[in-house]
Each structure stands twice: as structure tokens, then as C-alpha cells.
Amino acid sequence: MNNLWLKKVLPHVLAILVFLVVAVLFCKPVLDGKTLNQHDTGIEGWRGSAQNAFDVKEKTGTMPLWSTTVFSGMPNYQIAMEGKSALPVDLNKVFGLGLPKPMNFFFIACVCFYILCVVLRFNPVTGILGGLAFAYSTYNPLIVSAGHETKMMTIAYMPFLLAGLLLIFNKRYWIGLAVATLGATLVLMANHPQIAYYFFMIAGAVTIGYVVVWIRNKDFKHLAISFGLSAVAALVGLGCYSLAFLTTKEYKEYTMRGGKSVEIKGNEVKAVNTKGLDPDYAMSYSMSMIEPIIMFMPKAVGGSSGTTLKEDSKVIEKLAAAGVPEMQAAQFASQFPAYWGGMVSPEYSGGPAYIGAVIFILAIIGFVIVKNQLKWPLLIISVLAIMMSWGKYFFGFNEILLNSLPLYNSFRAPSMALVICQLTLPLMAVITVYSLFFEKNSGDFLKENFKKILYTLGGITAVLALLYIGQGYSSAIDEQIIQMQIDPNGGDTLNRAIIAGMKADRQSLFGAQVMRAVLFMALVLGAVYAVLKNMIRPAVAVAVLAAISIIDLWVVDKQYFSDDHYVAKDEIANQIEAPTAIDQEIFKDKDPHFRVFDVAGMDKNRVSYFHRSALGYSAVKLRVYQDIIERYFAGAPNEQILNALDVRYIITRDESGQERLVPNPNAYGAAWFVKAVKPVATEVEELQAIGSTNLKDTAIVPQSALKSGSNLTADSTSSVALIKYTNDEIEYNASSATGGFVVLSEVYYPAGWNAYIDGKQTDIVKTNYFMRGLVVPQGKHTIKLVFEPETVKRGMSISYLSSWLLIILVLGGFFMQWWVDKKKAAHGV
Template sequence: MITRLNTLLPHALAILGLLVLSVIYCKPALNGKILSQSDNAQWQAMSREAMQFKQTHGVTPLWTTSAFGGMPTYQIAMETPYTFTGYIPAILTFGLPKPIDVLFLSALCFYLLCIVLGTNSWVGFVGAVAYTYASYSPIIIVTGHETKMLALAYLPGVIAGFVLIVRKKYLLGTGIMALFLTYLVGANHLQITYYFFLVLAVVAIVYTVYCIVQKQYKHLIISGLLTILALVLALGSNALTLWTTYEYSKESTRGGTSELTPLPGTSADKSKGGLDREYAFRWSYGKFETFTMLVPDIYGGSSSGALSNSSETYKKLVSMGVPEPSAQEATKHWNLYWGDQSVLGTSGPVYMGAVICLLALLGLFVIRSWHKWWLIAISVLGILLAWGSNFSVFNYFMFDHFPMYNKFRAPSQALIITQLSFAALAALTLQELISGKLSREELQRKLKWTGMIIAGMLLVIYAASFGARFTNATNDAGNPGGDDVFRSRLTQMFAGNTQAADELMTALYVDRQDLYHNDVLRTVIFTGLAFLLLWLFLKNRFNATWLLAGISLLIVVDLLQVDNRYLNAESFIDENSYSQPFQASEADQQILQDKDPYYRVLNLTASPFEDAMTSYFHKSIGGYHAAKLQLYADLIERQISRNNISVLNMLNTKYVIVPGNDGHPVAQRNPDALGNAWFVKHILWAKDADAEMKALDHLDTKDSVVIDQRYKALIKDNPSFDSTATISLIANNLNEISYNSMASTPQFAVFSEVYYEQGWHAFIDEQPAPYCRVDYALRGMQVPAGKHTITFRFEPSSYYTGIKLSVSSYIAMLLLLAGSVVMNVGMNKMNKGKPKSV
């Protein structure tokens, strides 16, 4: 018993240290404060309708009308009837509040990976800190990319499970891999999941080569089969999410393909079933910008970064007569970034840590394990992928030929792969240094090489500053750069005074240069101190304990110092203050007086198709989502953005919010909105989608409807319009919409509901009835004479069948995990006292 406690104690202390660090870093969360996350606010606005429905009816609806005219709710907020899958994450994180929970979870999973790779507990602590507190993690947390951070947290745990399989801990490794992969996939960030499979492929290739060289063919086959079993269980446990997402993707801008011929002058460079190439490769990391992994702010840091009162920009603002409090507030959100992502902006750089970079580089020379080779391979892979369009010969090939890769954007995210590999390399390097298995003379020589390489890098980075302009104006394509846009904003701020704007831009360039030089000096200090610690250790000036203590302190200070530039105490606000973004304007209040809740709103005071805040109060024509329905995106591009009133009418756009003369939003009522459903006099048949869309240019949507001729078989007779006929909405319960109709002759009805055939079924008097796509994006159907009840029900089989598959696979995964743990404990007792295999 005492021996077992002595074995567990170092791990308990290391895990406790990781827990304490996450609590200290995000201490305001324990005081009831929450993060002010811009993207999370958008999500709250989009999901409010669904959450209110759940409060009333006890279940989450599968369809929402709050954004883009209507879309599946599970693409905004996936909820299932079963909740037991949340128990394990809650146990692992002790029920701590956000973001303490995800930081600790990330550190815990990477700690597991380090231990599985063969490090001791203290080195595992160092590796976990290196992975979790690389700058990208706090940056995505503060911006509200919660699913991405969750996926990052579970990723090391999956790799740990695979490594256990490789080490012949077959059942335990399979159980752990299946468990963490279940939650990684369940985070529903498909791009991070895709990167995981790329990493797994690289590791598998390296491991296969290793086994062939070692002639371990049986072990290779067993490992491969168990890895497949873990994948099947994890993917099966997420059948609900994967199936519904796949089904939706075929109809969305991420996976679907527009039926329309591209407009003249627009990009036709859209891959089949994927994104437009130009759109997909936005946020490509610059090649020289990759040095931010070593020196964080050489490109300014954030597009909305903070400057001190000693900055040239602050001094210039004050000298221009701007009050000091206003100048301080302005310089808290100044455009400091000037890299390749300048026009779009960025929340901050990917900084791995100066000490971590030094250790990872040293690891190339000192690590003897075969793990080094796959870690090097994925390091390079992550960097090449992140360069995106800046390394087009590689990335365009990936985009055009790799399955599903054309559905993802923002290639800079690929640096999470390098974030994992650098942290693992650093941990393995420390373990080699303290193991005593390499001669100190040899290690000193290799440390010298590493020091010279790092010094050379820093010299190149510093020298490059003297040729830099610290600006990103007009880009190579002749389009306005980020600084052009920022200068325009400054000109407006100073009422058209271009001289004042130019003077502020000049001051900004000086501040960017200072940030550059200051961070180079900062990296010199941290790498110098780390080099000194390593050198003195190799000279026997102190033991491994003092080395690890010193290195740990340097890494924690280094990373948290940079992290605090992006996620700090000011990022937290009182929960009561969080509702401020959702305060109803006078225009909102005016619209909400309408007793009929089933209408739509177009808000022109914001970018309507990039902003979800309108959805908090209304059923919006616009919204914010990375994967809109393709047919609705086409309608936005070809009709709504051109202010086609007839199309807005058919979408039942009853109110338009516009800027008033005093700058405050004003609600304008549209008296011609066509309501929820109506009968038309005429049907126009279009030969294809282009003709259907073209007809909308001048179509009177009140009297006529245009339909693609592919649906002709669904409509038996032309409508015989009855002026006395009526059709009205009874109820819209999101998952079910009901109408009453009365007519003396057969009619054709148009419903102001977005067409989505993957789950919507129509019924007339509870008998199945066909319906079709009309006016390119709506639903229509023939209605027989007489009095009838028409019902649309959203019943996607992918959801209901997916639930059954998910539950059964999850239970099987838990049984495997529990059985493997029991067997592993039993095997350990049996093997007690026997020599351990390497």
C-alpha cells in the first residue's frame, strides 16, 4: 500500500499543480464572473429561440427560424435526449467553471500523453503547461471558440491511447483512445478532428515503418485492428452529430455546390462539394510570420491590441487634443497587427514559448525514441498547412485532392498540430537530459549547436526589422490592405482630416517597431536564461530537481506573460453585465409590439449576413454561421443583397431596421410582406436553376411562382385561382408547422419557409403529400379543393437513428474501457516483481 501511494503521489502533486495554475490564471471565474466572448454572444443570439422553446416544451427543437429564414437547430446547438455522456468530463474537471475546466482538462490530457511517452511526473507537468498555455489556447478561449478548445483539450488523450496500444497495452490503450476520441469528435469541431486524423496517419506510417524494420508484424496487425476498433466506437458514439452534419453539409456552403452559373467577375474557383478557394485560404499564416512561435509580437500581435500610455500613438492622440481617458480607451483596441492576415484581422499570434522552442530544437539532436520522427513530421506538416495560400503548390494540392479538406477554412489553425508536437518534443528532451543515459560532454556539444541556431534565428529576425515598413497597405493584388482600412477609420474619426490620420499612422508604425524589438529582446532573455540553466546542469552545478524547477518557472512566466495580453482579468465581466449586448433598441421594442410573432426582420444597421445579434429578438433574414444553406446563400447573393423587394416580400420580411437621422436604429414596416402562406394565380416553369433565379428578378411573387421543371411531375394541374380561397397559419412549433386552407377549386400554395428536403415531410389531413422547391428557396405544394389541414413536420431520420447508434456505441465503449482498466489492474498484480518491458 505504501509503495503504491509513493508511486501515485508525484502524479497527484503534478495534477494538483496543473489545477492550481488554471485556477490562478482564471481566478475571476471562481468569483462568479464570466468571459466576454464575441463569438459566444453571437451563438447565444442565434440559439435563444431554441433555448426558450426548450424551457416551454422541455425538448430542444430540431429546426430554428431565428436565422437565415430557417435552418436545423443542431447546426447551432446540438442537444440530445440523453445527458449521461457529460458525466465523465464533469468528473475529470471537478465541475469547475469555464474556462478553468477546459484549461485543466487540456493540461490533464497532455500530462497523460507525457506519462505514456515515458516522462516522469515533473516533466509531464512541464509538457502539459507548454501545450495548454501556448498563446493560441487563451486566444480562442477569449474569442469564444469553445468547441475548438475542447477538441484541442482531448486531442493529446487520443494520442496517448494510441501510444499505449503501440506499447502493447492493447485493451487499456483501445479503451482510452476510444474514450477521448469520442469526446474529441463530440466537440464537433470538424477541422480540428480532421487535423487529428492527419496526425494519426503520420504516426501510423512512422510506426508501421518501425514495426517492419523490427519485424514485429503480428504486433503491427493487432495494433492496427485495435486502432480501427477505437475509431469505430468513437465515431459510432457520435453517429448523431456526424450523420446530421454530413446530411446538412450536402446542402450547405461548406459541402454543397450551387446550381447557379457564377456571375461575371466573381470567383468560379470553388471545388466540387467544397468552399471557394479564395474564401477557404483566408487567414493563411505568413512564412516569416512563423517566427511568432519564438517571438510573439514581431507582427504586432492582435488587430485589436493594447498600447501603453508611453506609446507614440497615445502621445500623438493627446497632442491632438483627445482627452487622456479617451486616448487610453482608444489605444486599448488599436490595430497593431500588420502581417499577411491584416485585411481580415487576427486576435493574436501563435506563440509556442521561447523556452519550449529551445528545448524542442535541442530534442532533434538528443531524443533517441522513435517518437521523435513522427513529432518532427507533424511539426513540419502543421507549419506547411498553416501557410495556406502562401505555400500554394502544397496546399492547393491538398485542397483539390484530399477528401473533405476543401470544406475547411482558416489554414492558420493547423499550427495546433505544431503546438502539440513542440510541447511533446520539449518534454521528451527534458526526460533525456535528466535520464543520465547520454554523456554530458555529448549533451554540452549538442546544446552549443542548439544555442547557435537559436542565436542565428534571433539575429535574422532582428536584422529583418531594419528592412520592414511595419505597414500592410495595398496588397500584391492591388486590393486595400488592413492599414488602408484602418486609415479610413481614422479619417472618419477626425472628420475627414487626412493629415491627422497620417500622423497617427506614422506613430503606429513606430509603436509596431518598438513591439518588434521589445519582443526580440524578451526572447533573448528567456532563451538565454534557459540555455544557462541547461549548461550549468550539464556542468554538474546542480541536480535535475533544480533544473526542472528552474525550467518550469521560466516556462510558466514566459507563457502566462504573453497569454495575459489576450486573456486576463479584464476579459471577465459580471454575469449581470453579459446581457448588455442584448439590450433591445427602440426599433426592437417597436417591432416586438407586433402581436403576430411569425414574421421576419432585416437589420440594415449591421452587416446582416455576418451578425447574429438580430436573432436574439427576431426571426432574422440574416445571421452568423460558417455554413449557410447553399440555396439561401445564392438567394442572398443574387436577390436579397440587391434589395429585391419582391423577394423580401416572399420571405415575409415585415420589418426593416435602418439607421435613423440621429444615428439610432429605426424600424420601418413593410406593408407588402406576403405572410406565412398564400395561393398564387400563375406557375412559371424554369428550365434550370439559372432560369429560376433569373425569373425572380422581376417576378410578382404575390401572384406568381417560378418552379424548376424537375418538379413538374409533383403538380398535376395548373391552379384555378379562387379569389375567395384562404390559407392561414395555425401554429409554428418549429418542429411542426400547421395551416388551414379553404378553397372551392384546387390551388397552389407557397409557404414562406426555407426549403430543406433532408427531414421535412408534408401532410394534408394527416396523409403524406408531396411538396417541392419554389421561388428557388421556398416550399410549395398543390392543395385540393375543400377544407384541409396542412402540416409540415421536421423528422430527420439522421437524428433519430443517429441517437440509437450513438447510445449503443457509447455504452460499448464504456464497457470496453471498464473491462480494460480491470484487466490492467489484474495484470499489474500478476506481473508485480517481474522486469518491465520497454
């Protein structure tokens, strides 16, 4: 009995050890006390925006709900949030065996895909092949290196959730419910909605495939049970995620991703009514039509945007032929990117979404010869993902998706859709391997289909040859090069020489990638042929393919995830925690309210780390603030707007790039009474009026926001003073003999901010398009603003209750499956 149990468990333990060893070796600098220098989570990324929240928690013991340091204020629960859970452990640490970052990301991805293979009843060596290929697909190291950890964690848990659904669909109801519930929670709690959305598209395709079979077999009872259990798993997972889900859903309606009511082009503003992101913005980071082939050939379109032309570039030859000295020609060439895909300036490609040549070849073979229930759903959703990745280069189709798919218009970066293929193609590859080598009668299946395999590989080769011969090797960047002033004598001869040289480079590189692909096809064919002729055992062949696959991925990955990406932890700390001389100067100002405007601070959160910034970086800025940025900060910032934001310090740079601090003594302060209120009828009028109005004296408000009979003209002795300023609570003392209208230098956000005058709630008036205002009665009063969003309270309660349901369903599901299996064994079933 014990030997039988050991025989069953030992292969899985060995698989886990393989995943552990590979993860440790892949991230070896961590063992030397180093950490990744992640640009998107460093001081200019997430860390810069979140530091204020950590500082507040250290002082008060509680994470604030509102941030005062990014874009003059936004909900902090979109940056850093803590919830309440009944779970006794951190599930990420459990799945990751407590490994440090980034080892844990790759290890978890391996294990989750391996679990999917176990559920499909594949043998361990097949699971190892799939697990390594899935985890080390090049897109994963790319996003980990950039600091997109929530994206990576969501990707890592996708196979685990799919495993739970497949258990349910294959009538392993109890354990399926447990795994699916846990999987749904892990995927959603990883908190990357776009990746989760792509997974649910995969799950939807797979579900439809099963439903067709159930209906054909008239198995309506199983259909109902499967839908019911899947719905329970989804609801519990959504319940655990409810704090983030409810707050994000509410916040989205007030952001760039919720649509817009005005459109800004330079100084012109017009009324519109759109939902979701603008199509142009949503379609940014689209792949050219040829580009998805990088899943098979990593440098087919040049690698990353940061890779420049090589020293042997044909550009040098073409320029030399046009009369440019060779040394000068080489300098020219070194300035141009080798990348020629669809994501050219101002967009950027960090590297290829390479899934491995071995995996891609096996998947294509599988789509041709394998008969499996998952085949057609995986093929259809993979093709759809490629079409989605084309974005603006296949606009008609993708515009339909933007307008018809629920929530889809809230996302951007169509290239990210290849995450779908990152799961579907490795899954199809392991299905192919198992069908060819390990399934019952696999020997006969291999003999029957060997010619089809040959034809498939021949077809792939023919397609690649046609692509090599038939395409023009043009890129959108060519137009930019034509516009450059290169020849001091005028004309575009040198421009065209550069483009001709770049096209020659592109063709040469593409040809080399085709030869590389043919080599890998030969290796796969050799392994298949060796098994067919009984030269090696199937397990050995798959082990060899797994080794080739991980070596191939490793070599490509390390071009974008090398040891150079690691730095000493002390060095990171010094970079982040060391204020500059300008920071030290600003620290001297002890006023709790003023803001800092860094002219070069858009898309950077460095100022936010130390000060209250009027700019910063967030992928989901408030819509009204984005409108201000587009209308009044696009060129030289509007002084009235800066003053109204209480910007007391402006950081500029001289010609040498040296930072310079410019004090702004005209900042209006935290709040002020105005002499007049100007009602306007439309948001267009609001936005335009604030640019030509003395906002110290006059407030621009919507006509509909004011109640008749209110006194809005304050006397000359009226005053308002800030007496308390924290993230979630602000207090002022106001005094006016006649009453009047007070403008607060705070960003307008109606979903959670409440105002109280002497303890009695009063309306907050949208003022100056993006600020808050209050009608204050005569006399002396205490004004209090409190950020108390109901969605946070509701989400906290639901998530806590759901965490208990998660524990019950997971433990209960595993117990009940054990009980059912025990009874079946007792009856000899």
C-alpha cells in the same frame, strides 16, 4: 506496500494540485461570482441563435430539431442539440473536477497532456512543464475569451487520445484500447470537426512513423493488432458522435461548405459546379510568410488587430517632417493598427498563437539532437502545419491540399493549422527535456551534444538576425493606406509618410522581439549548462524552466485574457434579457409567423434572441440562403424577397445610429396561392427571375419538379391559412374550387421536411429558388409539414448503443490490463 504505493501516487497528486492552483489563479474573477463576457457566445453569437431552442424545451420538455429564428429557418441541431447516452456522468465534469468555466478548460488541458507524459514514462516535473505550456499557449485563452468553447475542449483532449494510441503502439493493448476509445469519444464529442481533423493529421504522421519501424522489424502481427484496436477505438468514438456526425454530414451538402452551383458577382449570376468552400473563402485568415514566428516571438507582427500604434510611433515623426502638426500627427497614428500580419481588414487577428519561447527553443533543440521515434513525425507534421497556415500566401501548395485532402475544402482559416504545432512542439520540448536530464546516460548525452545545442541556438540567432535585416516590413494593409484620402490637397505624400513610419515601427518592434528571444535562449542555455556542470540537479533546472515558461505565457496571455474580460453575471443577464423599446413594440404583434429584418443584422444574432430573424450569424448557412443574401441583400434589400419571407418589421438606423422600426404592411404572410407558375430550366434562371417577378402572383419553380397534368392556376376564391406554427410542425387549412399551387414562406431544406395533405405524403417543390411550394388539389384540405429527419433517429440509436460499448471497453480494458499485469507480476515478469 502502502508506502511504495504512496510514493508512486503522491507526485501525480502534487502535479494535479499545481494544475488546479494555476487554473484557479488564472481565472480568479470566477471566484468573485463573475463570468466571461464572450462575444461569440453572447446575445449576438451562439446564445442569441440558441435561445429559441431553450425556450421550446422549457415549454415542451424536448429540444426542437428546427430553428425558426435564424436565417428564416435552419436545422436547430446545428445550433443546440441533445442526445441519448448510457453514460452515468458528464465526462467533461469528471475530467474538470466540476470546476466552473473557464477554469475547467485549462485544467483539463493540463491533465490530458500530463497523462500523455506519464504514458511516455516521463517524470512528473517534466509532465508539469509540458502540461502548463500546452494548456496556457496563448491561442487557448484567446478562443476561450471569444467563446469558442467546443474548439478549446477539442484541443484539451487531443493529448489524451494520442496517449491512448501510443499505449497501443507500445503493446499496452488493453489499457491502450480503453484510453484510445475514451479519447476518441472525448475529442469527437467536443464537436469541433476542424480541430479534430488537425489532430488526426498528427495521429496519422505518428502512425506512419511507427509503421515504418514495424515493417523494418517485420513485426506484422503487432502492426495488425495496433491497427485493429485503433480502428475499434475510432469506430466506437465515431459511434458515440454519430448523432452530430450524421446530421452534420447531411447538412453540409446543402451549405456553403458543400460547394455551389451558381456564382454571384453583383447582379451577374453564372452556373458553376464546385465542391467545398470557395478557395478565396477557405483561404481567409491566412498568415503571412513571416507570421508563424509568433509561436516564438508573440509581438513579431504587432500582436492583435485591435492594438494601435504607440504614442512614440515613428509615424508621428514622419508626418511631422512632412509638415503635419504634432498633435494632429498623433491623432493620425492612433487610428492605425500595429498588427501587420496576413490577416488584415476585413480579416482580423485576435492575438498571437504563442506557445512560449522556452518551449519553442527546447523543441528546436530536440529536433536537432534527440533520437526518438516521435521526432520525425512531429517535425514533418509541424512543418506541414506552418505551410498550411500560410494559406493564400502559399496558394499553389494549399490549393493542392484543398483539392486532394478529403474534407479539407470544408474548412477555412488556415491560421488555425498552428493548433497542430500547439501539441507537437510542447511534446517535442518535453521529449528534449527528458532526453537531456532524466533518461539513462542523460549526463553523457548532454556532454556529447552541448556543442550542438550551442550551434543550434547560434543558428536560431543567425536566422532571426537575417530576418530582421532582410525583410521589407510590408503588409497588405499598406495598399489600403495608399488608397486613403488623407491629404486635403491631394497627392499621397502623407500616405507614404505613414507607411514609412509604420515600417520603422515594425522593424523596431521586431528587433525588440529578437532581443527578447535571445534572452530566453540564454536562460535555457544557462539551465542546461548548470546541470552539465553539476551546479543544480536536473529536476531543479526543469522546475525553473517550467516556472519561467508559465510566467512568460501568463504575461502574454493576460494581454488578451485580462480580468477586464469578466463581468458580473447579473450584468450579462441584463444585457441579454433586457428587450429594447423596438423589441417591446414588435412583441405587440401576436402573429406566430412574421419575421424581422435588421439591416445591420448580418453576423449578429441579437434579433434571433427575441424574434424570428431573416438574418443572423452562422458559419454554415444554407447555400440557397447564402445566394439570396449575396444577390438580393448585399445592397438595399429586395422588397419582393422581404415580402415573400413575411418580413413585417425592418430595423434601420438613422445618421446618429439610433434604431428605427419600419413596419412592412406588404408582407405576404405565411402562405398563399399563386395565379401562375413559371417553370425554368436552370438554377441561374431561378435566382435571377425571382428578383423581377411579382412573387405574390407567380411562383418560380424548376421544370423538373412539376408533374404533368397538375392544375397550377387557382381560382380567385382560393385561400390558405396558417393554423399551427411550431419549430418542427406546421399546419394550414387550404381551400380551392379548382386546386392550385401554394407557396409557403419557409426555407427549402429537403433533408427531413415532409409534407402531408389530409395525411397523405406529397412532394415539396423547391420554389422561388429558396422556398417551399405544394401542389394542392381542389377542395378543402389540411396541409401538414413535419420536420422528421431520419439521420436524427439513426444517429440517436447508434450513439446510444455506442455509449454502452464505450462503457464496456473502458471498464473492461482497465480491468484486463490490471489482470494481465497481475499475472506478469506473479510470474516475476
